[in-house]
Amino acid sequence: MSLDLIRAAVLTVAVATAWLAAGLARSDGPVVGWGDNYYGQATPPAAVNGTAGAATAIAAGGLYSCAIQTGTGNVVCWGNNDFGQATPPAAVNGTTGTAATISAGWVHSCAIQTGTGNVVCWGNNTNGQATPPAAVNGTTGTATTISAGGFDSCAIQAGTGNVVCWGDNYYGQATPPAAVNGTAGAATAIAAGTAHSCAIQAGTGNVVCWGYNDNGEATPPPSVDGTTGTATAIAAAGTFGEHTLAIAARGCDDGIDNDGDGLIDYPSDPGCHDATSNTESPACQDGIDNDGDGKLDFDGGASANHGVALGPLDPQCTQPWRNSEVPSCGLGAELVLLLPLLGVARRRRGGLE
Numbered sequence: 001m002s003l004d005l006i007r008a009a010v011l012t013v014a015v016a017t018a019w020l021a022a023g024l025a026r027s028d029g030p031v032v033g034w035g036d037n038y039y040g041q042a043t044p045p046a047a048v049n050g051t052a053g054a055a056t057a058i059a060a061g062g063l064y065s066c067a068i069q070t071g072t073g074n075v076v077c078w079g080n081n082d083f084g085q086a087t088p089p090a091a092v093n094g095t096t097g098t099a100a101t102i103s104a105g106w107v108h109s110c111a112i113q114t115g116t117g118n119v120v121c122w123g124n125n126t127n128g129q130a131t132p133p134a135a136v137n138g139t140t141g142t143a144t145t146i147s148a149g150g151f152d153s154c155a156i157q158a159g160t161g162n163v164v165c166w167g168d169n170y171y172g173q174a175t176p177p178a179a180v181n182g183t184a185g186a187a188t189a190i191a192a193g194t195a196h197s198c199a200i201q202a203g204t205g206n207v208v209c210w211g212y213n214d215n216g217e218a219t220p221p222p223s224v225d226g227t228t229g230t231a232t233a234i235a236a237a238g239t240f241g242e243h244t245l246a247i248a249a250r251g252c253d254d255g256i257d258n259d260g261d262g263l264i265d266y267p268s269d270p271g272c273h274d275a276t277s278n279t280e281s282p283a284c285q286d287g288i289d290n291d292g293d294g295k296l297d298f299d300g301g302a303s304a305n306h307g308v309a310l311g312p313l314d315p316q317c318t319q320p321w322r323n324s325e326v327p328s329c330g331l332g333a334e335l336v337l338l339l340p341l342l343g344v345a346r347r348r349r350g351g352l353e
Helices: 002-009 333-353
Strands: 018-020 055-060 064-069 077-078 099-104 108-113 119-123 143-148 152-157 164-169 186-194 196-201 207-209 231-237 245-246
Touching: 002 245, 018 196, 064 099, 077 099, 108 143, 108 152, 119 143, 119 152, 152 186, 152 196, 152 207, 186 231, 186 245, 196 231, 207 231
Parallel strands: 099 143
Antiparallel strands: 018 231, 055 064, 064 077, 099 108, 108 119, 143 152, 152 164, 186 196, 196 207, 231 245
8 A cells, every 4th residue: 555645545643653662661550541532542441541440551553542451461442443443352352362462553453362472453454464474373373572553563473583574565564674584583672663664683683674764764873773783672653653763772781792702791891881881892992093093992902803902002091991092181181282382372472572
């Protein structure tokens, strides 16, 4: 389905949502809603609003909402129900089963059934978005994570970590790339947006995206695509949004050997000042002569070159975690720079007297 046609068909977008790949925030308590309430989507029912029950997970869809009831695990939905998106099936509504995870798309919803791990979807199925494939519906496999997008859905297969998507594929949003589909890598988190999807690659933490990209929503920046940094969580804007968000990982607290030196995070990697440091490979431990003085790193670049020094050590690197080989501009450095200028000024003054 063309995104232009989708836009033309929608006069008003009442609720704009983003689906967190790492899962919805889990906490036990009454559900509170606000904003547009034309279809009652912002008025949670007694079963989850604290009157007769609370919830452990929530999901806001196009013009409807869903929650998992505390204690029972039953899926409860409310709001617009034109496509049955607010009518969870027996497999997750408590009749024959319950749910562990819930995700609401534009006009379809998906959940992972408690106990089985089977993906169950309902609502609009024009593009097959509510028909999970055998790989995750329990026939040949199950899932650990689910994300319902605009007109497609994606899940992470249990046991393999492979990303599996189905539904509308007009922009390739339901065709995950080799980096996360099991060919060359798997994923730990998934987010399906309006017409693009993103995942966090297992082992690297790199953000990988595919699908519609007219606004760059499927082109993650260097700070999270593995070039200079990675991510711990990802969200793709749904309900006709065209942007993506990620929580950047702290390189010294992400469980990944980001600089390939065999040492991971603080305190194991000497490039980490503490657990909040953003990189395991600061300027004083990256094997590069960053300031062009012919000297590099705190150890001459040995830690970045399998123990073999690449040159003389840089005296400015007083600590391996220092992120600059350039001397700080203290009073001494400033005086060194100013002395020649003072000499010139003095000579000129003497010529005028």
